[in-house]
Amino acid sequence: MALNVKLGVSTWLWTSPFRAEEAAGLFEKIATLGYSAVEIAVEDPGLIDIPKVKDALAANRLEAIICGAFGPTRDLTSDDEQLQRTGLAYIEACLDIASALGSRFFAGPMYSAVGKARMVSPAQRTIEWERAVANLRVVCESAANRGLEIALEPLNRFESDLINNVDDVLRLIGDIDHPAAKICLDMFHMNIEEPDPEAxxxxxxxxxxxxxxxxNYRGTPGTGNASWDAYRRGLEAxxxxxxxxxxxxxPANKELAAAVCIWRNLAESQDAFASDGHVFLKKWITGN
Known part of the structure; x- marks a missing residue:
């Protein structure tokens, strides 16, 4: 039985930061390649002209998914309360964008700053965990007030010392204790952190x-050693x-360059990455 899913692709594959002026051309390309959804990576909310992006989505019949970029200035666990406030203000702006563009949720590793990976004392870890829980409870309320949810994404150990796997994110959601708190899973991080991705x-x-x-190397789906059958079985289950x-x-990513560490092209071209990836995923969701 085929998976009943839509296929999407992130604007990060081509551009960073995404600007509304790119929407018409980029979204047309994405739709022409066969995708039904576009994951809009919002590095700077000020670059997102809502009417322009909304028109481009409608013209190409694409569903919008809004994802965040959490650099060091947007850290809900920081000792610096100003950085916590900056992170919350950024999330509020992204929630407004998600609501305006008809997205059902806002996704990303919003609990902390990407690249924050250190050895700290158990006492400091508890403090930061409690900050993440308290701040994300506020975020969940803001999301729910807009009819949205949040999708919390675990990151691998090299990019976060707080939430690395499904057990971690389920514990976080349990402590937040709000119905708007949900999960986003990224196969790249799971390849590193999950012994059994299906489970x-x-x-x-x-x-x-x-x-x-x-x-596994962030490259085109079907060209590496990721456990595609296991992922499919899990989603089907x-x-x-x-x-x-x-x-x-x-490789030109600005906000997250130090964390994602992509310094070279991973395919012949970004267009080829998206095109070949779509061909593979279409077969994968049917089980062929």
Whole structure:
């Protein structure tokens, strides 16, 4: 039985930061390649002209998914309260964008800054965990007031010391204790952190509302050693019906360059990455 999902791709594959002026041309390309959804990476909310982006989505019949970029100035666990406030203000802006563009949720590793990976004392870890919980409870209320949810994404150990796997994110959601708190799983991070990706997906269950994919080296789906059959079995077991979206990056990524560490092209071209990836994923969701 084929998975009942839509296929999407991130704007990060081509550009960083995404600007509304790019929407018409980029979205037409994405739709022409066969995708049904576009994952809009919002590095700077000020660059997102809502009417322009909305028109481009409608013209190309694309569903919008809004994802965040959490650099060091947007850290909900920081000792610096100003950085916490900056992070919350950024998330509020992204929630406004998601609402205006008809997205159902806002996704990303919003609990902390990407690249924050240190050895700290148990006492400091508890302090930062409690800050993440308290701040994300506020975020969940803001999301719910807009009819939205949030999709919290675990990152691998080299990019975060707080939330690395499904067990971590389920514990976080349990402590937040708000119905708007849900899960986004990224295959790249799971390839590093999950011994059994199928079991991890099943454990996520109905809380899983978004899936990102790429190869083990962040390359084109189908060209590496990712456990594609296991991922498919897991999604099939929970009846996942959301978007499966390619997330990789242009080497020109600004906000997250130090964390994602992509310094070279991972395919012949970014267009070839998206095109070949779509061909592979179309076969993958049918089980062929």
């Amino acid at each position: 991890a997906i099943v454990k996520s269950g109905e809380k899983l509302i978004h899936v990102q994919v790429s190869e 929970i009846g996942y019906q959301g978007v499966v979206s390619i997330e990789s990056f242009t």
